[in-house]
Amino acid sequence: MRRKSATNAARKSIATIDHNAGRTIAIIGGGIGGLTAALAFAQHGAIVTVYEQAPAITEVGAGIQITPNGARVLNRLLPDGALDRIGITAQAVMPMDGLSGRSVSRFDLTAQTPPYRFYHRAALIDLLTDACRAAHVTIKLNARITDVQPDGSFDTPDGRISPHLTIGADGVHSIVRPAINALDEAFFTGQVAWRAIIDAPDVAPVARIWMLPNRHMVTYPLANGRMNIVAVQARRQWADEGWHHADEPGNLRKVFADACWGIKSILGEVKHVNLWGLFRHPVAAQWHQGNIAILGDAAHPTLPFLAQGANLAIEDAYVLARCCNENAALEPALSAYQTARQSRVTRAIAGANANAVNYHLSGIRRTVAHTGLRVIGRAAPGAFLNRLSWLYDHDVTG
Numbered sequence: 001m002r003r004k005s006a007t008n009a010a011r012k013s014i015a016t017i018d019h020n021a022g023r024t025i026a027i028i029g030g031g032i033g034g035l036t037a038a039l040a041f042a043q044h045g046a047i048v049t050v051y052e053q054a055p056a057i058t059e060v061g062a063g064i065q066i067t068p069n070g071a072r073v074l075n076r077l078l079p080d081g082a083l084d085r086i087g088i089t090a091q092a093v094m095p096m097d098g099l100s101g102r103s104v105s106r107f108d109l110t111a112q113t114p115p116y117r118f119y120h121r122a123a124l125i126d127l128l129t130d131a132c133r134a135a136h137v138t139i140k141l142n143a144r145i146t147d148v149q150p151d152g153s154f155d156t157p158d159g160r161i162s163p164h165l166t167i168g169a170d171g172v173h174s175i176v177r178p179a180i181n182a183l184d185e186a187f188f189t190g191q192v193a194w195r196a197i198i199d200a201p202d203v204a205p206v207a208r209i210w211m212l213p214n215r216h217m218v219t220y221p222l223a224n225g226r227m228n229i230v231a232v233q234a235r236r237q238w239a240d241e242g243w244h245h246a247d248e249p250g251n252l253r254k255v256f257a258d259a260c261w262g263i264k265s266i267l268g269e270v271k272h273v274n275l276w277g278l279f280r281h282p283v284a285a286q287w288h289q290g291n292i293a294i295l296g297d298a299a300h301p302t303l304p305f306l307a308q309g310a311n312l313a314i315e316d317a318y319v320l321a322r323c324c325n326e327n328a329a330l331e332p333a334l335s336a337y338q339t340a341r342q343s344r345v346t347r348a349i350a351g352a353n354a355n356a357v358n359y360h361l362s363g364i365r366r367t368v369a370h371t372g373l374r375v376i377g378r379a380a381p382g383a384f385l386n387r388l389s390w391l392y393d394h395d396v397t398g
Helices: 032-042 068-077 083-087 121-134 249-255 262-265 307-325 330-359 362-379 383-387
Strands: 024-028 047-051 062-067 092-097 117-120 139-142 154-156 159-163 164-168 188-201 206-212 215-222 226-234 245-248 273-280 292-294
Touching: 024 032, 024 383, 032 047, 032 068, 032 121, 032 307, 047 062, 062 083, 062 121, 062 215, 062 307, 068 307, 083 121, 092 362, 117 121, 117 215, 117 226, 188 249, 206 249, 215 262, 226 249, 226 262, 245 249, 249 262, 249 273, 307 330, 362 383
Parallel strands: 024 047, 024 164, 047 139, 092 206, 164 292
Antiparallel strands: 062 117, 154 159, 188 226, 188 273, 206 215, 215 226, 245 273
C-alpha cells in the first residue's frame, strides 16, 4: 500500500495518476533542489533515497530569497503555513547609490502573492528535511557517490545501486552531469563575491542593492535579528569557485573603502566572511539520458544576480516529478521535463548576466541609469515588477 505523509501538503495532487508509485528514485545531493525533488516524488508513492556526501544536511551562514515562483511550489509541497513561520516577508527592493548612500528608487513587493520572502538557508533546509522524513524519504549521509553509469547505476558506501531513476541535484561540480554530457569548461567572469551574516536587529524588511562603480552589495534581513550580505567586485584576480573559502573581513572593507557610511557601518560588523569566484557554466545540452536526469545548478548554473538559483531548482524538481508522474515510461517523461524547463532557465540566466553589468556602471552610464530608475520609481512604480512578471508570476504547479 502506498505510504502517505502526515502533512496536509501530502494530500495535494501533482497529477491524478501516480505513475511514480513504487518507483525507486535516487537523488544525489541534499540541497534545496534535491530535497524538493525528494518530497515531490515521495508524496506520490515513489521510494526515494537522498544521498548526501556531507555528514549532516545543513547550510551555515547564508541567506536566500524565495520569490513567488519558488514559493508556489513549496506551498504546494509543505504543510500549510510552514514557510510563514521561518521567513521574513519582503516589503520592497531598493536600489541604492553606494557612494552617496541615497536611495535611487523603491519598488514595492507587498502585493506579491505568495509573498516574496527572506530565509536563512539552514532554516529552509531543516524544514524540507523534516517534510521529507515525514514522507518516508530515506536520507543517507556521508554518502560519497562514485562511478555514475549511463544506465543510472552508481557506487555508494553500501554497494552498487541501480534505481529506476537517478537524479543529479549535486550542484555546479556535479558528478552526474558528465555521465550524460561531454565535459565543458567554465570560465571566470572577472567577478568575485563575498558573503557574510551579521547581527542587525530592527532592520527594515527590504532588499537593498548598493550600486558602485565595478562593485555592488546586496543586504536584507534574516530571522532572529540578523542581516545577510553578498558583496561583489569586478576584478582580474580570480578566486576559487565555491562558497566556503574563508577570507579576511579587512579585504572586503578595503574594496568598499570609498563607499557611503551606510555600507561602511555594515561591513564594520563583519567578523567572518567567505569569498568565491564567480564562474559562468553553459546550460547542459542534455538534462536526461536513459534513467538519469539532472536539475538545478547541475543542469544550468546561474550567477547570483537575479536571486533565482534556488528558485529555478525548486521549479525543476516539481516539474520533473510531475512529468514522471504523468508518464508510465521514463523516456518521454524526462524529455517533457527538459522541454518544459530549458527556455525558461535560459532566459533567467540571461537576466542575471545582464544585472551583473547594470549594478556596476560608472561615469555617465551610471548617472543615466540611476536617473532612469528614479523616473520609473516615481512615474510608473509598477513597471519594475511588470518587467519581471514572466519570472515571478510563473506557476509550475498550475
